[in-house]
Amino acid sequence: MIKCKDLYEIFRRNELVFFTGVPDSTFKGWMKFLNEMHGKGLTNRIAAIERDAIGWAAGYYIATGKIGVVYMQNSGLGNTVNPITSLADPKVYSIPMLLMIGWRGEPGKHDEPQHIRMGEITVPLLNVLGIKYSILPESIDDAEKTIMDAKKYMETRSEPYAIIIRKGILEDYDKGTEKQKFELTRENAIKLIVDMMDGDEIIVSTTGKTSRELFEYREKSGSGHQNDFLMVGSMGLTSSFGAEIALQKPEKKVFIFDGDGALIMSQGALSTIGYYSPKNLYHVVFDNQSHDSTGGQPTTSITLDFEKLALANNYKGVRTTETKTGLLNAVKEMIKKEGPQMLIVKVRKGARRGLGRPTTTPIENKEAFIGFVR
Ligand SMILES: Cc1ncc(C[n+]2csc(CCOP(=O)(O)OP(=O)(O)O)c2C)c(N)n1
Numbered sequence: 139m140i141k142c143k144d145l146y147e148i149f150r151r152n153e154l155v156f157f158t159g160v161p162d163s164t165f166k167g168w169m170k171f172l173n174e175m176h177g178k179g180l181t182n183r184i185a186a187i188e189r190d191a192i193g194w195a196a197g198y199y200i201a202t203g204k205i206g207v208v209y210m211q212n213s214g215l216g217n218t219v220n221p222i223t224s225l226a227d228p229k230v231y232s233i234p235m236l237l238m239i240g241w242r243g244e245p246g247k248h249d250e251p252q253h254i255r256m257g258e259i260t261v262p263l264l265n266v267l268g269i270k271y272s273i274l275p276e277s278i279d280d281a282e283k284t285i286m287d288a289k290k291y292m293e294t295r296s297e298p299y300a301i302i303i304r305k306g307i308l309e310d311y312d313k314g315t316e317k318q319k320f321e322l323t324r325e326n327a328i329k330l331i332v333d334m335m336d337g338d339e340i341i342v343s344t345t346g347k348t349s350r351e352l353f354e355y356r357e358k359s360g361s362g363h364q365n366d367f368l369m370v371g372s373m374g375l376t377s378s379f380g381a382e383i384a385l386q387k388p389e390k391k392v393f394i395f396d397g398d399g400a401l402i403m404s405q406g407a408l409s410t411i412g413y414y415s416p417k418n419l420y421h422v423v424f425d426n427q428s429h430d431s432t433g434g435q436p437t438t439s440i441t442l443d444f445e446k447l448a449l450a451n452n453y454k455g456v457r458t459t460e461t462k463t464g465l466l467n468a469v470k471e472m473i474k475k476e477g478p479q480m481l482i483v484k485v486r487k488g489a490r491r492g493l494g495r496p497t498t499t500p501i502e503n504k505e506a507f508i509g510f511v512r
Contacts, residue, residue: 139308139309141309142168142170142309142311143171144278148278148281150179152285152286153204153205154206155204156180156181156195156198157183157207157209158181158183158184158195158198159188159191159207159208160188160211160403160429161211162240163431163433164241164303164304166432167310167311169209170312171311173435184436186402189218189220189221191208191218192208192226193221194208195233196225196226196231196235199234199235205236207236209239210238210239210240211239212242212256212302213252213256215256218237222269223267228295228296232297233298234295235298236292236299236301237269239260239300239303241305242305243256243257243260245258252371252500253371260302269298269299269300271300271301272284272287272300273301273302273304274302274304285301316434318486318487318488319486320485321460321461321462322465322483322484323486323490324347324348324426325355325489325490326485327424327483328351330462331393331422331469332352334470335393337361338390338391339365339393340365340366340367340510341365341367341392341393341394342376342379342383343368343394344369344394344396344397345369345373345397346431346432347430347431348397349368350494350495351490352368353494353495353496357497363498363503364506366503367380367507368503370496370500373400377404377421378407378410380393380394380421381407381411381419384478385416388418392416392420393421393422394422395422395424396424397425397426398423398425398426398427398437401444402442405447408453409452411451412451412453415452415454417478419478419479420481421448421477421480421481423482424483425439425484425485426484426485426486427440427487430488444480445457448478454477455475455479455480456479457479457480458481465483
C-alpha cells in the first residue's frame with residue numbers, strides 16, 4: 139500500500155502540484171491529504187463535474203506551462219469524453235494532463251451494479267480515446283517509475299496520460315475528526331420527512347448514502363420500496379429524472395432527495411425545472427457541504443447561496459432549515475404550496491457505521507416503482 143505522503147513526494151519531484159476533479163472513495167485518503175495540503179505546496183481545485191476538471195487543468199497548462207492532474211472515479215470518465223476529444227486531444231489543442239482514475243467495478247472484483255459496466259469498459263474506453271495508460275503499481279518504487287514515465291510521455295507528446303488506481307492501493311489517510319456544526323444528520327432528516335408523508339408521494343433519491351439510508355428506513359418501517367427511485371449511479375440526475383416524473387404525473391407529489399454535490403454537478407437542470415415549473419415538485423437538498431459518500435471531501439456549497447440559485451431559476455419558493463422543529467415546520471408549509479419548491483436542509487457530515495446497501499436489484503427497484511407510478 140502506498141502512503142499519501144510518499145505519493146505526494148513523487149508528484150512534487152515531477153512538478154505535478156496542481157490537482158482538480160471530483161472525488162472517489164477508491165482514494166479517499168488521498169483526497170483528504172490533498173484537501174489538507176491545499177495552499178501548502180499544492181493546489182486542489184474542487185470541480186463541480188469531471189468535465190470541468192478537464193477545463194481547469196487545461197487552463198492551468200495554458201497559463202503556466204505546467205501539467206495538471208485530474209482525479210475522478212471511473213464513473214466520471216464518460217463526463218470527460220467531450221473535452222478530452224475536443225480540447226485536449228492532439229488533433230485539437232494537444233494539452234497534456236494526467237488523469238488519475240479510480241477503478242470501481244474492476245473485472246473479477248465484487249462491486250455495486252452501477253459500477254459493473256464502467257469497470258469493464260474503463261480500459262477499452264481509454265483505448266478508444268487514444269489515451270495511453272498505466273495501472274498504478276503497489277510498490278512505491280514502481281509507482282515512482284510509472285509517474286516519471288507518464289510525465290516524460292506527456293511532455294514529449296503534449297497529450298493526456300491516465301493512471302488507473304485500483305481499490306486498496308493508496309493508504310486510507312485519516313487525520314482526526316472535524317467539528318460538526320449542524321444538529322441534524324442526513325439520516326434523521328430523511329426519516330423526519332418520510333414520516334410526514336401520507337404514503338402516496340414519490341421520492342427520487344440521489345447517489346450515495348442518501349439512497350442507502352432511505353432504503354434502510356423503508357426496510358425498517360416495512361413500508362416497501364415502491365414509492366422510491368434510488369438513483370444509485372448517474373450522480374446529478376435526480377433533478378431532471380424527478381422533475382419529468384412530476385410533469386408526467388401531476389396528481390402525485392414528487393420529492394427529490396438531493397445532495398449538495400449532486401445538485402452542484404447538475405445546476406443546469408434547475409433552469410429547465412424552473413422553465414417548465416412542475417407544480418407538484420418538492421426539491422429537498424441535504425447540504426452537508428461535502429461529498430460525504432466518498433469520504434467527506436468539501437464541495438463548493440459553502441460559497442453558494444442555494445436560495446438565490448433556486449429563485450433565479452424560477453422556483454416558486456425556497457427555504458433553509460437546520461433544526462428538527464424548523465424542518466417539520468418547513469415541510470408542513472412547503473407541501474401546501476405550488477411547486478417547484480426547494481428546501482435546503484443543513485446537515486452534519488457522516489453516516490451511521492454499518493449502513494447497508496440496497497438488497498434489491500436496480501431492476502427490482504425499477505419494476506416496483508413503475509408499478510406504483512404508472
Ligand atoms: C459522475 C460521478 N462522479 C463521481 C461519483 C462518485 N460519487 C458518488 S456519491 C458522491 C458524493 C455525492 O455528494 P453529495 O451529492 O453532496 O451527497 P452526500 O454524499 O454528501 O450525501 C460521489 C462524488 C459518481 N458516482 N458519479
